[in-house]
Amino acid sequence: MAEVSADAVTLDLLREARETVMSSPLGVIKTPMIPWCQTSLPLNINCNIHIKLENMQTTGSFKIRGVANQFARRPAGGHFVTMSAGNYGKSFAYASKHYGSKGKVVMPETAPLSRSILIQSFEVEVERVPTANLMNVVNRCVQDNNMTFLHSYDDLDLIAGHASLGFEVLEVTPNPDVVVVCCGGGGLLAGVAAAIKLSGCDQTRIYGVEPEGACTMYKSFIEKTPVGMETRSVASGLAPPFAGRLPFELCQRYVEGIVLVSDEEIKAAVSALYRSGLVVEPSGAAAFAAIVNEKIQEMEGKTDVCILSGGNIGKDELANIPD
Template identity: 85%
Template structure:
């Protein structure tokens, strides 16, 4: 990784991206950050907890933030290809339709079929392939069909767009003690962490949360370089085949640690949230699951923020979760 690229992620860059996201014709929402006491959710830790409701975002997840900044910095009417298990693909397809671009989403076969159908409804092509073939198919589209690759997590414009979430969070809680964010390829975690740390919150501890069966960033921290693995988790949105290179470098600089949760803890979190009226998908519930499963250290008496990153879950999926 070119260290210079990491150093280009400045507070000025992130603030500029926030204005781009705010003014985007894609209609990105400044989502609510609500105190725990205003919900009926149980909490076994004595802390002042706020939850950021990205499940209420346009297209149902935070991904629209990064997509808004990516498309604002790309030629209009292009022919783009990406890889996604669903949420990025949905935002990518929504933006492609709005801007009149051609698009193709390469999806892992493990992603819910309902996501493929939804993405196709925006007029974007979908190709489902084994997870370990995602980049092979993307490269084929680039080389043979002259498409432009928009990365779903390892992209400077995308990460800067996602950082808008972190800056919004600081508008409500200027100096949080702890911030907990899910991590797949690392784009959201990197953007939020950079926004918070570059804003001067030196004492804030930022934690990433990954599923045990898809812990590429966790392993990357151990090996001190971005690594890949055969990933499998109920949280398909957190299971890309490798950690992003730029996200890894930013997370290594700004993130306290990455913690792991298992699929059972994720399922329980989705059910708990649903019972309190919050529809959150498995990937979106990971940060919440880590807090209620006591995976985040030293929360007692702290100001804590937790991101619920998405709510794109179908009735068929919800029916499989425990009561």
């Protein structure tokens, strides 16, 4: 597929994708948004925050939105390969089984084993490799086995599908002051930011949140070009080996900045959410961690949004989270 620029991401394109996503046979739902003040979650900032519960989405994360749009635009029964630490792989496997497609997920060895087992339960092949070798293995599958690569974050159809989440945020908070979103390769952040900004919310400040040990978008902002690094974090879903090219272009255009949180802050966030009755994985709790640790500027007295992007956490992961 030819490379596309950020100019290709228009409001009409995103609206069309939203219709595709919400009418998908994969069962994508409009997830709840609840006021933070109606929970028992801690907060030291005096502001009006809404929490978007994407951890309650079909397959347990936002990834199904992008996958629904990707698969709707490709022939059923194909032979696809992707790379994923878990959530995209789960949605990819779920869609592959529904559409009768063959699929293979190349996973980093650092991803929880429970994620691999879950993906295999959908009759999709999994190959675990060192993070640095992910793309090499994907390219081998494309060249030697004639498989089609579906990118887990750097893909126009995927990003357009993720934008449906941004439109849902605006239905509840039409002009938010601040929106905080987790960032791995940047697909979700790019889609949400594009939907909000192209809808006319010029004053909304959108922040991405990355782990300190997997800060590819943060470094890309500094270098002004997409970069890679050896990544490692308890939030494995936010630790791809490089930032996406199209997500980077969109984030440069629409995102205020990228902030970093430590693994310890992420673990504490998962624990706090769990104690309040919200099951959220480390990758899905990054935005929450940034807010409670006051990493986001000028939230005081404002209308803000925090996206909890996923809830796929296994017993093996929970066992490593402090009470």
